Amino acid sequence: MTTNTVTKGGVDIEVSYVGLKLNNKTDADILSAIGGVDTRHSELKRLIRIGIEEDRKKV
Numbered sequence: 001m002t003t004n005t006v007t008k009g010g011v012d013i014e015v016s017y018v019g020l021k022l023n024n025k026t027d028a029d030i031l032s033a034i035g036g037v038d039t040r041h042s043e044l045k046r047l048i049r050i051g052i053e054e055d056r057k058k059v
Contacts, residue, residue, distance in 0.1 A: 020044075 037043040
């Protein structure tokens with residue numbers, strides 16, 4: 001994971017980049033969940049947030 005500073009609208013914002021390789025066979029469930037979505041990165045973030053919330057409820 002790398003962290004960079006990006007200027008957006010005159011404001012510096014720190015962003016982190018995460019690379020993720022998905023295998024067509026072993027990660028087919030993930031790929032099918034994001035397959036029909038135009039903005040895959042947004043869908044991945046949404047699914048991760050759902051998983052985080054579910055983990056918090058378990059504690």
